Amino acid sequence: MATPVSTRSVKWEKDVEEAASALERPLLYKRGTNTTSQIAVVGANTCPIESLDYEFISAFVVYVGCNTTLAAAAAALCAYIAPAAAGSGIPEIFGSILGVSAGFVLGKEGPMVHTGACVASWLGQGGSRKYGLTWNWIRYFKNDLDRRDLITCGAAAGVAAAFRAPVGGVLFALEEVTSWWRSALLWRTFSTTAVVAMVLRGLINYCRGGHCGLFGKGGLIMFDLSSRQATYTATDLAAVILLGILGGLLGALFNFLIDRILRVYSLLNKKGARYKIILTVSIAVITSCCTFGLPWLTTCTPCPPELASKCPTIGRSGNFKNFQCPAGQYNALASLFFNTNDDAIRNLFSAGTDREFGVSTLLIFFTTVYTLGLLTYGVAVPSGLFIPVILAGASFGRLVGTLLGSISGLDAGLFALLGAASFLGGTMRMTVSVCVILLELTNDLHLLPLIMLVLLIAKSVADCFNKGVYEQMVRMKGLPYLEVHAEPCMRSLVAGDVVAGPLITFSSVERVSTIVHTLRHTGHNGFPVIEDPPFAPAPELCGLVLRSHLLVLLQGRIFTRDRVKTGPAEVFRRLAPFDFAKAGSGKGLKVEDLDLSEEEMDMFVDLHPVTNRSPYTVVENMSLAKAAVLFRGLGLRHMCVVPRTQGRPPVVGILTRHDFMPQYIRGLYPNTIPR
Amino acid sequence: MATPVSTRSVKWEKDVEEAASALERPLLYKRGTNTTSQIAVVGANTCPIESLDYEFISAFVVYVGCNTTLAAAAAALCAYIAPAAAGSGIPEIFGSILGVSAGFVLGKEGPMVHTGACVASWLGQGGSRKYGLTWNWIRYFKNDLDRRDLITCGAAAGVAAAFRAPVGGVLFALEEVTSWWRSALLWRTFSTTAVVAMVLRGLINYCRGGHCGLFGKGGLIMFDLSSRQATYTATDLAAVILLGILGGLLGALFNFLIDRILRVYSLLNKKGARYKIILTVSIAVITSCCTFGLPWLTTCTPCPPELASKCPTIGRSGNFKNFQCPAGQYNALASLFFNTNDDAIRNLFSAGTDREFGVSTLLIFFTTVYTLGLLTYGVAVPSGLFIPVILAGASFGRLVGTLLGSISGLDAGLFALLGAASFLGGTMRMTVSVCVILLELTNDLHLLPLIMLVLLIAKSVADCFNKGVYEQMVRMKGLPYLEVHAEPCMRSLVAGDVVAGPLITFSSVERVSTIVHTLRHTGHNGFPVIEDPPFAPAPELCGLVLRSHLLVLLQGRIFTRDRVKTGPAEVFRRLAPFDFAKAGSGKGLKVEDLDLSEEEMDMFVDLHPVTNRSPYTVVENMSLAKAAVLFRGLGLRHMCVVPRTQGRPPVVGILTRHDFMPQYIRGLYPNTIPR
Incomplete structure (x- = not known):
């Protein structure tokens, strides 16, 4: 009586244990004394599926049911709670647990990175006063740099x-x-x-x-392979180079496809939370059907007799899954599908088991994981790409290794590891970190030269086609991410060319109403401050003031009836430096919060104490490419553009992150202007 | 007939082999038939030293002779050849080989880093035309960034x-x-x-x-320890923390002492090449005396009977050196001193040999290596610090481990590894790179958490006392190295405060004699170029021109009789862009190489084509600290200071690396000026 085993559904454990003990008994034990004819016994033995059909159907229904329920829960968490609860990381954790439990082809490392970053960001906001989770010392982190x-x-x-x-x-x-x-x-x-x-x-x-x-x-060490000794010949090297090239091509294709799929998904997800859940559940059903259905395609394999470990393993995660096979045999595909992702990777990496997975098994598994990995990423479940990529890469590497078995003397498990490295290099385009992560996962430094080689080749090949998957997503989402290198079109532009729109400046002692009006009607976050007569003989650039600081200053109501300097002493008598500290996301003062009387609106406020007197400046005829290097190199948010010639206003514009984005510049200047 | 064995002197190999084969024979084999009384035989067995005194003296003389000769050769190479042959790296290699062969306590990794950098720098100069070692494509690297x-x-x-x-x-x-x-x-x-x-x-x-x-x-993997399984308890952790603290203290002391010693040495080395050689030879003699003399202090230990490896080892590098001991016994100190540095480290790291080295052996070895490491660094031999520090750290760690043997269950070899980590952390103050280098040396990822912990503690402790050894040397040598963080005194200064001395500028079309005269009488490498009337309505900053570009332009003789623009076309018709490429160190044009006639001196040259039209600028009232961030963050060499107010010259000064050095600023402003 064979029963499919899922280690994921915990409540099934007891049934599974029973089934397991049943499996160690002779197949027809339950029938008590053998009253059946020998033909029936032989039939049940060779083709247990037919006689047990009804059990598998019910198992399939329960399996799909569990998975879709978990998937729907994860999606609901994401669709309804997470967008609002941004910043705590807790929905991420639960969503990730549910997603992994639902059997999706996704990794837990993406959500864990996100969770880590969320917790850190929360500390950088000075903790949470609302929930009483704050200490006094945390507020020292409350600035941009530390955050x-x-x-x-x-x-x-x-x-x-x-x-x-x-x-x-x-x-x-x-x-x-x-x-x-x-x-x-x-x-x-x-x-x-x-x-x-x-x-x-x-x-x-x-x-x-x-x-x-x-x-x-x-x-x-998650996949300890340290016992393996690697010696390799020139032919092996050629095989590894081939693996690197193929991994690079597959990675580039993966990045291309994921971009298209994410664009389609975003159209669906925009329609509302319900569509998100429907999409997620559909993918869960497809995944369940694949994992449950595909193992039927392979024939059962007898357990290798020389094996030290248990075969088949039932009721726990591991290698050699029995699935529908009779005792003493295993289903190779089920050994990969009906396991945690970690164990599937461990199975693929395992050495000395060159014949465990056949070519067809690996081909089916690779194709399935590659496709499901593409389809799963982007559904409303917190998911990481590392594990699917390692899984697909390992099966691809083992496939290549099995095919090249007659030429190369390298172990199939080693090929799996190198395949994972090449596919990671081809999609992520990271080198040192992937290399070290793989080393720390496998603890085999002897393989370092081969891993480095395969990463180099895969990244170089894939870089010919497109960008790394993370960079591609940042672009697709339209986040204002500045490239390391300035765009070629920037070389023929100067800073003065891109400072568009009317410049809004404040006088160093400004009327309250002017400031409030400006803050209400623009979205700018930084404003140049001009030192006007009588405070200077001629208008000159005093510095830069931030919206958030202006709001705190206005809230403090340090106003004067006449246009005079109040000086910093007065300001810091009423406001502590900590009042100006960076507020948490969305928790700062808003201009709507200000409640100023008509009389106050007509008064003046001295901006000197809150003005940054040393803003970074560039001359208007500075090459935009060099301005971009300055802007990115120092991590600025605002940069003042000053005139080249005399007799003009002391500041002619302000550059922000958007002014350096190629899409904005291209919008302004469809054809590069020759200068 | 026992003979001291040095693996370092190659020509001794044959004698050593003979001695080795002699040692495997019974002790009195040479005497043919045993005609001596039994008492004499027993005496020779128990105290071979006395009977063989004369052999040891001759051995000592040859040993010291070889070592001093090698040391003198290395020092001569350094003193006479290397300072002039800077940039090839070959003297480094030979010097390092000679130095290591001479038995100094020094590492080969420092010279190897230097050699790598030299070869790279040589490629960045476009190869060597003199020796025909150049290719056309190499010239593309001939710029500052790529170099x-x-x-x-x-x-x-x-x-x-x-x-x-x-x-x-x-x-x-x-x-x-x-x-x-x-x-x-x-x-x-x-x-x-x-x-x-x-x-x-x-x-x-x-x-x-x-x-x-x-x-x-x-x-x-140089010291493969991967077979070792590390499990540790809370007591072990406490021992490791203690090791980290002690390593930090020892490292800080090492840095303090090496600073003092290097200062004394530099006084000696300044006196001339002869003094350099004398100093080097003296240290070589001291080192030889220590390595030859100190093993006599320990008693012989019988070889552990359960040992799988050979004991004692003779005629090759390895563990369990025989030295003066009878067959079947070894001298623990000789096992450390009479070995390559690599093998000594391997012996200290070796697991399962807790009793091999006693407390006194380890104490003597640690003290000697610590002292010799201090004395050797800075003599005129290419030397690295890594190996001495690892050697001293490993013996110190093993010493602590042996002393704490009753409390902690960790292996003494593991303590040696952690000791090396802690001492490296304490002197070098590097974390990630030391951690990964140690991992790659030992291939034991299971130890990663302990290595990280010990590094963190050692670095934190040592940072309380002084800076890392490399940073300290950069400071001591007075190299204009810019700190990551601006000095506190810079916060109360502005850019205009430090631009000292008269500013030298060129007009955009300048008289040749003015340029030649200026280049002859100043050492400046960059000059602001001013656009004067008639080329602009009022003087304005045109850009920055480099000395090297000016020299190429003058050499090209693109002069005009009148003050007119020639434009870039004329310049680039006569000069290729490659002519302006960065010349190799000391190989560029010099102002003395120019051979201009009186008539040419009176002509004009158009600087526009060679002027950098987008120099980075700061306003004179910019905080010096922020200017320093800009200067360092973008890796600049010159920065123009522009006036804040109108009606003044378009550039008021130029900032170079020296203007941001604390010692220069402090010289200008002994007391911080309050602003």
Whole structure:
């Protein structure tokens, strides 16, 4: 009596255990004494499916039911709660748990990075006063620089926790997360991930007793392959180079397809929460059908007799799944589909089992995972790309290794690892961090030269076609992300060309009504302040003032009837420096919150105390490309453009992030203007 | 007939082999038939030293002689050849080989990093035309940016080759070498070290036959400890924390002492090449005396009977050196001193040999290596600090481990590894790169959390006392290295405060004699160019011109009799863009090379074609701290200071690297000026 085994549905465990014990017994044990004719026994033995059809149908219904329920719950969490509850990271965690449980082809590392970043961002807001989760010292982090650093550390901690790869986490933060790298950050992310490693290590030690489920299995190294000794010949190298090229091509294709699919999904998701849930549930049903249906395509394989480990394994995650096969045999596809993602990867990486997975098995599994990975990413479930990519890459690598088995002497499991590296290189386009993460996952430094080679080739090949998947998504979402290199069209433009629209400036001692009116009717966040007579002989640039600081100053009502300087002493007597600290996202003062009387509106306010007196400036005939390097290199938000010749206003424009975005510049200047 | 064994002096090999075979024979074999009384035999057995005194003296003389000769040769190479032959890296290699052969406590990785950087710099100069080592494509690297990147890659390759640690090389470049990190650099250094790894791997494979001497021993991982399984308790953690604190203290002390010693040495070295050689030879004699004399202090230990490896080892590098001991016994101190540095480290790291080295042995060895490491660095031999620090740290760690043996259950070899990490953290103050280099040296990822912890603690402790050893040396040498953070005194200064001395500017079409005269009488490398009437209605900043470009332009003799623009067409008809490419160090045009007639001197030259029209500028009242961030963040060499108010010259000064050095600023402003 064979029963499909899903390790994901916990409530099934007892049934499964029964089934497992049933499986260790002879097949027809339940019938008590053997009253059936020998033909029937033989038939049941060779083709157990026919006689047990009804059990599989009910199992399938329950399996699909569980998965769709979990998927719907995850999607509901995302669709209804997460968009509003941005910043805590808790919906992410639950959504991710539900998503992984629902059997989706998705990873937990993306949500973990997001969670880490969310927790860090929350600390950078000074904690939460609403829930009483705040300490006095946290407010020292309440500025842009520290918050940015904290978020980087949070993301590093997420990677470190997801892959148990502390050094990989540091490098991921360096290679993918930060735009502005400071050497202090290296030391800070390292401290963070060191703590993560210690905590993980402690928890794994604690869980070794076995009372934490699957957590801690495999120790600190998730797929320990260290026993494998790699020696390779020139032919092997050629095979590895081929693998790198193919991985690069597959990665580039993956990026192309995911872009198209995400665009279609975003059209659907825009229609409302209900559509999000329908889409998610549909993908869940497709996934369940694939995982349940496809293993029927393969024939049963007898367990290898020399095997030390248990075969088939039932009722727990592992290798050699029985599925519909009789005792002593296993279903290769089920060994990959009916497992946690981690265990499927471990099975593919396993050495000395070259014949375990046949060419057809690997081809079916690779195609399914590649397609499902594409379809799943972008549904309303918190999901990561790393695990699907590793899974698809490992099956692809093992497939290539099996096909080249006669030429190359390398182990099929090693090919799986290199395939994962090549596909990661082809999609993510990261090098050092992927390399270190793979090393920390597998603990095999002997393979380092091969992994480096395959990553180099895959990235180089894929870079000929398109950009990395994360960069592509940032572009697709239209986030104002500045490229490292200035666009070629910027070289033939100057800063003065792109400062569009009328410039709004304030006088250094300005009328309250002017400020309030300006803040109400523009969305700008920074304004140049001009020192006018009588405070200077001729108008000159005093500095730059931020909207948020203006609001705090206005709220403090430090006004004068006449146009005179009040000086900083008066301001800081009434307002503490901390009042000007960066507010949490969406929690700052708004211009609508100001409640000023008619009389107050007619008074003056001295902007000197809140003006940044040393704004970064460029001359209007500065090459836009060089201005972009300055803007990005220093991580600015506003940059004043000053005139080249005398006798003009002291500031002719203000550059913001949007002025350096190619799409905006191209809109202004469809054809590059020759200068 | 026991003889001291030095693996370093190659010509001794034959004698050593004979001695070795003699040692495997019974002690009194040479005497033919045993005609001596039994008492004499017993005496020779228990105290071989007395009877063989004269042999040891001659051995000592030859040993010291060889070492001093090698040391003198290395010092001569450094003192006479290297200072002039800067840029090829070849004297470095030979000097390093001689230095290591001379038995100094120094590492080969420093010179290898230097060699890598030299080769890269040489490529960045477009190769060498003199020796015919140039290709046409190399000239594309002939600019500042690419040369800087190439040098970084070269340094990474050096580390990768020295430690067989490709990822460690990338991180070393990131953490220690570069001031300006660009994400492209990560990918470039990764490609470089990947090639290094492949080549290394290939050579090691080739050398496995044994015809490359010690090279390739240990494979790609120099100290493979991967078989060791680390489980640790809270007590072990406390021991490790103690180790980290002690390592930090020792590291800070090391940095303090090395600063003092280097200052004394530099006084000696200044006196001339002869003094350099004398100093080097003296240190070589001291080192030889220590390595030869100190092993006599320990008693002989019987070889552990359960040992699988050979004991004692003679005639080759390895563990359990016999020295003066009878057969079947070993001298623990000689096992550390009479070995290559690599093998000494391997012996200290070795697991399961807790009793091999006693407390006194480790204490003597640690003290000697610590002192010799301090004394050796700074003599006129190319030397690295990594190996001495690892050696001292490993012996210190093993010492602590042996002392804490009753409390902690951790292996003494593991303590040695952690000790090396803590001492590296305490002196170098690097975290991620040291961590990864240690991982790649030992291939034991299970230890990662402990290594990270010990590094964090050691660095934090040591940072309380002084700066990292490399930073300290950069300061001591007075190199104009800009700190990441602006000095506090800069916050109360503005850019206009530090632009000292009269400003030299050129007119956009300038008289040749003015330019030649200026270039002869100032050392400046950049000059602001002013657009004067009739080319502009009022004087305005046209841009910045470099000395090297001016010289090429003058050499090209594109002069006019009248003050008119010639335009770029005329210039680029006579001069190719490549003529302006960055020349190699010391190989560019000099003002003395110009041979202009009286008539030519009186003509005009149009500077527009060679002027950088978009120089980075700051306003004179910009905070100096913010100007420093801009200057360092973009890696500038010159920055124009423009006036704040109108009606003044269009540029009021030029800022260079020196203007941001604290020592210069402090010289100008002994007391911070309140503003």
